[in-house]
């Protein structure tokens with residue numbers, strides 16, 4: 188169930204990229220710009236990458252880059268297992284939990300977790316975002332330094348609640364990580380430009396409480412909810428403990444081990 192506003196996005200290819208465009212249209216169920224010329228947003232396939240462009244905005248394109256840019260920098264200099272995100276999911280020396288990132292977005296957090304050794308499943312229900320992640324992973328697999336990290340990341344272009352409902356009990360993730368789109372407001376004035384674009388495209392995730400409940404009932408060890416630092420707890424529920432960074436808070440909900448009958 189997607190409760191965010193659905194904005195029209197069409198797929199456009201630069202010359203020579205048309206066969207790949209058809210493959211993307213089929214895989215993610217997106218229309219081509221020939222079929223939907225009035226869409227406000229375009230996913231443009233260039234010879235280098237797939238990128239999201241707003242028709243009536245001067246803001247630059249949004250794309251997923253696991254090799255260079257901010258994520259490449261964070262991979263090299265990002266603080267390792269001592270960084271708040273790693274501590275929040277319970278990474279310890281020699282132990283990296285299996286993680287479901289149930290709200291993958293642009294997959295930046297998922298990439299950090301995979302670069303620290305975790306196997307990460309990424310659920311993303313927006314076909315546009317899923318297509319961008321898929322393209323970023325495709326390019327990462329071609330890079331000798333990053334390919335091993337990308338192989339630990341498995342994209343599921345679907346709603347996490349539906350995906351979790353299909354899981355066998357022995358496949359339950361140790362950790363479920365949630366970073367739902369937070370309503371734009373005073374807590375989020377400092378959001379990055381890319382996140383502003385996502386907010387315009389997708390709107391807030393109004394059903395995040397339901398996903399949270401499902402996560403709490405499914406995770407083996409913990410559920411981690413990322414929030415702006417001063418935001419209220421999700422569903423008003425007090426976490427077991429929180430980890431803070433400069434602008435962000437990670438609320439950690441430890442799961443009770445099943446008691447034997």
Ligand SMILES: C[S@@+](CC[C@H](N)C(=O)[O-])C[C@H]1O[C@@H](n2cnc3c(N)ncnc32)[C@H](O)[C@@H]1O
Pocket residue numbers: 289290291292293294295296297310311312313316345346347348366367368369389392398
């Ligand atoms: C704030 S963004 C996440 C950003 C991400 N943590 C990152 O590092 O790039 C939230 C994303 O979660 C997705 N989302 C929200 N609810 C979802 C659900 N139930 N299943 C799958 N994706 C969901 C939204 O479509 C949106 O792309």
